[in-house]
Amino acid sequence: MSNNVKVNDIFECLCRALSRDAKVNETSQEFSALNSNWERVDYSLKLIKKYKLSPKFETNKKNDLVSIQYRVQGNTEFNETNYQLALMFYTKSIAFATNNSKALGLAYANRSVVLLRKDFYAQCLKDIDRALNNQYPEDLAYKLELRRSKCKKPPRQQTELSYYNPPPIIEHPNQLINCASSSxxxxxxxxxxxxxxxxxxxxxxxxxxxxxPYSKLLLKDFIYSYCSNCLELCYDLIPCDGCIYALFCSEKCKESAWKLYHQYECPIITMLYHLELTKLNLLALRITLQARDIFGIIDKFNKNNKVYKSDSYEEIHFLEGNTHLRNSADLFPRSVTAAVIFNLLENHTDFIKDLKQPENDEKTVKELILRHLQTGPTNFHEISECREDYFGDFESSVETGAGAxxxxxxxxxxxxxxxxxxxxxxxxxxxxxxxxxxxxxxxxxxxxxxxxxxxxxxxxxxxxxxxxxxxxxxxxxxxxxxxxxxxxxxxxxxxxxxxxxxxxxxxxxxxxxxxxxxxxxxxxxxxxxxxxxxxxxxxxxxxxxxxxxxxxxx
Structure with missing residues (x-):
C-alpha cells in the first residue's frame, strides 16, 4: 500500500476487497469458527498478504538538516523569551541530529543556554559536557566555558525540578498483595x-x-519533554542512537529501555506512529515484548496464586478481555491490527529470531498481542499530571502516558x-x-x-x-x-x-x-x-x- 496509510485504512481496504470478491459471508463464517487469538491473527495476516495490503515500510532516520531547522526554530522562540517552546525545539534538534555530529553538539549547546537562563545549573553543566563531546566547534568552546563558570559562580540557587511528592509508604503491607495495605x-x-x-x-x-505498572508507555505528544522509559518530566533528555522518537532522562533509563523493549521498537517506531496505532495498541505490543523471556511457561501460569504480585506478567495475563462477549465485528478489526503489528515485528526486527523457540513462540506472540488488544480497553489506566496553563491555573488531569x-x-x-x-x-x-x-x-x-x-x-x-x-x-x-x-x-x-x-x-x-x-x-x-x-x-x-x-x- 502507499505511504501515509493508517491501520484503520488497511482494515477498510480489506473489507472492500472481500466485498468485491463476494467473500464477506465466507470470511465471516471462517473467522467466527476460530477458537484462539493466534488463529485469528494468523487468519487476518494471510488475508492481508493475499490482498497485498501490507503497508510500505518507512523509517525516519537522523537528519542533520532537520536538526538545524529545529535549532533555528528554538533560537527564534528563545529570542522571544518563549523558553518552554525553545527547550522543546532544541530537544527535537538533539533527537534528529546524527550521532557524534556537529549538529548534535550545537543543539546541546543551545539548550544549555535555556537551562542556564532558568537556573537549571546541574542540567546546564551536563549539556555543556555533551556539546563538547559531540564535535562542538573548538573556536566557540570558550563560550561554553564561560557558561560553565556562570553555573558554578556563587551564590547560585539551583531550580529544583519537583515533578511530584514521593509516593507514600504503606505502613502495614498486605502479605498476599504485594502493592497493597493490609486493609x-x-x-x-x-x-x-x-x-x-x-x-x-x-x-x-x-x-x-x-x-x-508492569508496562508503561509515554504518549507521542510528550516524547520531547518526558523520559520514554520512566515517563518523568525532564529538561535535559538524551536521544536514542537509532530513532528520533525515544529520549531518556539518563543513560540508565536508556540502557534499561533498550534491553527491555526498545531494541525491537526502535526499527519500527516510525511505522507504529505513521499507522496511527493507539496507545492501547502500542501498550499491547510493549507488554508482549517485555514478556518474551517467559513465553515457554505461560501454559503453567496459575490464576489462583496465593500471593498477588502486581509486578509480574502472570497477573497481567489473566486480566479479563471479555473475548466470549465480543462478536466478529469487534474481534476482526482487532485481529487485523494485531496482524499488522506482528508483520512489522517479523519482517523488520530481530524479535522472532531472538525468541528461544521461534517456531512455537510465533503463536505466542500472535496470541498475546491480540489478547492485550482486548484486555487493554477494560483494564489499562492513564498516567496523568496536573499541568499549569498560560494563565497560571492547573488542569487537574492531563494524560501523559498509559500503564498496565x-x-x-x-x-x-x-x-x-x-x-x-x-x-x-x-x-x-x-x-x-x-x-x-x-x-x-x-x-x-x-x-x-x-x-x-x-x-x-x-x-x-x-x-x-x-x-x-x-x-x-x-x-x-x-x-x-x-x-x-x-x-x-x-x-x-x-x-x-x-x-x-x-x-x-x-x-x-x-x-x-x-x-x-x-x-x-x-x-x-x-x-x-x-x-x-x-x-x-x-x-x-x-x-x-x-x-x-x-x-x-x-
Missing amino acids: IKINKSEELGRHVLAVKNIPIGDVIAVEE FSFMSLINHSCNPNVLRVCHGSKIVLRALRPIKKGEELLDNYGYHFAVNNKNERQRELKRQYFFDCKCEACEQNWPQFNNLQVRTKGFDINEDTLAALLHGDLVTAKKCLPLFQSKAQSSEDLRPCRVLASIQETIKRCYALFGNKSDRI
Missing part, C-alpha cells in the same frame, strides 16, 4: 468476578495501594466511587475518597460519574466499553447530576480564596485544608447525594492531585 483482600464471586473488599474500616485519605496496572484493574466501577487514584511518577497511589466500611467493596470510577453524566449516557457507554450493566447506588436510585443535587448540609462553604489557591497549584493550601475537607466529607457521607458533599470530594481529589505529578511552566 483489603481480593475476593471472587460469580456475579462480580474478582473484586476487592475492605477487611476493616478505612477512613477517607488512607493509602490502600501503591502500584508500579494489574491490581488497579481488579477494582470494579461505581458512578459514585469510594476510592481515588493519583499518579506519582508512573506509580498510582490509591486512597479512600469516601469512608469504606469493613466488608464493603472498593469501587473506582471508569470515567462516567453521576455528577457529570446522566444515567442513560453512563449505562450506554459502560455497556459498550466494559460489557456490564451498572447497578451502583447512583444508577439504581437515578441520582441527579451536580446542578440538580440538593444542598442538604448547611454551614460549610469552601472559601473562594482557598479554591483560587488550589486552582493555582498551591501545595501549602492543599496540605492545610485537606484534613478539614476530609473530616467534613466523613461526617456528611450519610447525606449523599448532596451538592456540598460532591464539591468537597472534588476538592479532596484536587488536593491529592497536587501532591502527585505536577508540571509547572518554565
Whole structure:
C-alpha cells in the first residue's frame, strides 16, 4: 500500500476487497469458527498478504538538516523569551541530529543556554559536557566555558525540578498483595468476578495501594519533554542512537529501555506512529515484548496464586478481555491490527529470531498481542499530571502516558466511587475518597460519574466499553447530576480564596485544608447525594492531585 496509510485504512481496504470478491459471508463464517487469538491473527495476516495490503515500510532516520531547522526554530522562540517552546525545539534538534555530529553538539549547546537562563545549573553543566563531546566547534568552546563558570559562580540557587511528592509508604503491607495495605483482600464471586473488599474500616485519605505498572508507555505528544522509559518530566533528555522518537532522562533509563523493549521498537517506531496505532495498541505490543523471556511457561501460569504480585506478567495475563462477549465485528478489526503489528515485528526486527523457540513462540506472540488488544480497553489506566496553563491555573488531569496496572484493574466501577487514584511518577497511589466500611467493596470510577453524566449516557457507554450493566447506588436510585443535587448540609462553604489557591497549584493550601475537607466529607457521607458533599470530594481529589505529578511552566 502507499505511504501515509493508517491501520484503520488497511482494515477498510480489506473489507472492500472481500466485498468485491463476494467473500464477506465466507470470511465471516471462517473467522467466527476460530477458537484462539493466534488463529485469528494468523487468519487476518494471510488475508492481508493475499490482498497485498501490507503497508510500505518507512523509517525516519537522523537528519542533520532537520536538526538545524529545529535549532533555528528554538533560537527564534528563545529570542522571544518563549523558553518552554525553545527547550522543546532544541530537544527535537538533539533527537534528529546524527550521532557524534556537529549538529548534535550545537543543539546541546543551545539548550544549555535555556537551562542556564532558568537556573537549571546541574542540567546546564551536563549539556555543556555533551556539546563538547559531540564535535562542538573548538573556536566557540570558550563560550561554553564561560557558561560553565556562570553555573558554578556563587551564590547560585539551583531550580529544583519537583515533578511530584514521593509516593507514600504503606505502613502495614498486605502479605498476599504485594502493592497493597493490609486493609483489603481480593475476593471472587460469580456475579462480580474478582473484586476487592475492605477487611476493616478505612477512613477517607488512607493509602490502600501503591502500584508500579508492569508496562508503561509515554504518549507521542510528550516524547520531547518526558523520559520514554520512566515517563518523568525532564529538561535535559538524551536521544536514542537509532530513532528520533525515544529520549531518556539518563543513560540508565536508556540502557534499561533498550534491553527491555526498545531494541525491537526502535526499527519500527516510525511505522507504529505513521499507522496511527493507539496507545492501547502500542501498550499491547510493549507488554508482549517485555514478556518474551517467559513465553515457554505461560501454559503453567496459575490464576489462583496465593500471593498477588502486581509486578509480574502472570497477573497481567489473566486480566479479563471479555473475548466470549465480543462478536466478529469487534474481534476482526482487532485481529487485523494485531496482524499488522506482528508483520512489522517479523519482517523488520530481530524479535522472532531472538525468541528461544521461534517456531512455537510465533503463536505466542500472535496470541498475546491480540489478547492485550482486548484486555487493554477494560483494564489499562492513564498516567496523568496536573499541568499549569498560560494563565497560571492547573488542569487537574492531563494524560501523559498509559500503564498496565494489574491490581488497579481488579477494582470494579461505581458512578459514585469510594476510592481515588493519583499518579506519582508512573506509580498510582490509591486512597479512600469516601469512608469504606469493613466488608464493603472498593469501587473506582471508569470515567462516567453521576455528577457529570446522566444515567442513560453512563449505562450506554459502560455497556459498550466494559460489557456490564451498572447497578451502583447512583444508577439504581437515578441520582441527579451536580446542578440538580440538593444542598442538604448547611454551614460549610469552601472559601473562594482557598479554591483560587488550589486552582493555582498551591501545595501549602492543599496540605492545610485537606484534613478539614476530609473530616467534613466523613461526617456528611450519610447525606449523599448532596451538592456540598460532591464539591468537597472534588476538592479532596484536587488536593491529592497536587501532591502527585505536577508540571509547572518554565
